[in-house]
Amino acid sequence: xxxxxxxxxxxxxxxxxxxxDLLARELAAEDDVDPLDAIQLDDAEQDSSLQIARxxxxxLVWLRGNHGExxxxxxxxxxxxxxxxxxxxxPLLQNFCPVERMSAVYALGRNPSPPAVEPLLQLLQLDAxxxxxxxxxxxxxxxxxxxxxxxxxxxxxxxxxxxxxxxPGSLAEAGxxxxxxxxxxxxxxxxxxxxxxxxxxxxxxxxxxxRLMDQxxxxxxxxxxxxxxxxxxxxxxISVRDEARTALEQLEDPLVLERLQALINDGFIL
Numbered sequence: 095x096x097x098x099x100x101x102x103x104x105x106x107x108x109x110x111x112x113x114x115d116l117l118a119r120e121l122a123a124e125d126d127v128d129p130l131d132a133i134q135l136d137d138a139e140q141d142s143s144l145q146i147a148r149x150x151x152x153x154l155v156w157l158r159g160n161h162g163e164x165x166x167x168x169x170x171x172x173x174x175x176x177x178x179x180x181x182x183x184x185p186l187l188q189n190f191c192p193v194e195r196m197s198a199v200y201a202l203g204r205n206p207s208p209p210a211v212e213p214l215l216q217l218l219q220l221d222a223x224x225x226x227x228x229x230x231x232x233x234x235x236x237x238x239x240x241x242x243x244x245x246x247x248x249x250x251x252x253x254x255x256x257x258x259x260x261x262p263g264s265l266a267e268a269g270x271x272x273x274x275x276x277x278x279x280x281x282x283x284x285x286x287x288x289x290x291x292x293x294x295x296x297x298x299x300x301x302x303x304x305r306l307m308d309q310x311x312x313x314x315x316x317x318x319x320x321x322x323x324x325x326x327x328x329x330x331x332i333s334v335r336d337e338a339r340t341a342l343e344q345l346e347d348p349l350v351l352e353r354l355q356a357l358i359n360d361g362f363i364l
Contacts, residue, residue: 150176157182161191168197172204180207187213192223199226203233211240218245218257228257235264243268243275247282255292262286262295266302269309276309284321293331300325300334304341319350327362339363 153170156163157179164186171179183205186198199217202210214237218230231249234242246268250261262283269279280303287299303318310318325338342350357363 146174150174150179154178154182157186161194164194165197168194168201171201172197175205177205177207179205180209184209184213187217192226195221196223196226196229199229199233203229203236206233206236208240211237211242215242215245218249224254224256227253228260231257231260231264235260235267238267238271243279247278250282250286255295258286258290258292258295259298262298262302266305269302269306273309273311276306277311277314280306280310280314280318284317287321287325293329293334296325296329296331296334297337300337300341304344307345319345319347323353327357335363 149170153167153174153176156167156170159167167182168186171183179201183198183201186194187202187210189195189198195217199214202214211234214230214234218227218234221227221230227249231246231253234240234246242264246261246265250258250265253261265279265283269276283299283303283306287296287303290296290299300322303322307315307318319342322338322342326335326342329335329338339354342354354363
């Protein structure tokens with residue numbers, strides 16, 4: 095993972111915000127820029143409670159307005175939590191405009207509420223717009239106790255790279271709740287680590303596997319270690335090899351660290 099993405103993950107999936115205006119410009123241009131790159135760490139903690147309350151009050155007004163006003167309101171609730179927004183955000187998941195649907199998905203990821211689970215799952219599986227599905231893959235990571243595991247696994251297996259990119263992090267969130275969930279999540283992450291054509295997806299699978307290790311039984315842990323060593327030695331992308339080495343070092347297992355040192359001594363890794 096890049097340092098920026100790693101920092102975002104360390105802060106948690108819910109600490110992200112999105113600029114719907116920027117996303118709208120990107121969609122209109124139909125270029126290759128990734129709208130999720132517009133997400134930045136939320137600095138709400140630096141705002142006063144009064145400022146946040148005023149922003150949310152205005153955001154609620156905007157959500158009832160025209161298209162441009164709704165985008166402004168959506169931006170507010172991609173940055174701040176307010177349970178009053180849920181009833182206004184849910185209908186926007188069915189909006190004909192993909193920018194509004196996508197922004198509403200991000201806002202509901204920032205403001206998770208049980209009634210949002212089913213429509214978000216529907217969007218992940220059925221929406222024709224990959225940006226909307228990508229937003230759903232991210233947002234569902236904020237609903238780890240809901241039945242999101244299998245839909246995220248299917249998306250990691252079959253969807254386009256932009257969607258697959260965010261599935262590992264959400265699978266790590268969902269799988270971290272129990273060993274029963276962790277094992278199938280890890281199983282798919284291991285498969286994707288071996289076969290996915292995108293280096294960044296493979297890197298994110300490694301990061302997610304590291305998050306799940308404590309929930310897994312020893313045979314699965316051993317399988318992960320072997321897969322990480324294989325990626326370290328054989329993956330064609332240096333970013334993936336670096337991620338694998340970092341993950342192995344972070345296990346802080348003396349036997350694993352001894353094995354890494356032996357690979358260094360033998361010249362297999364630098």
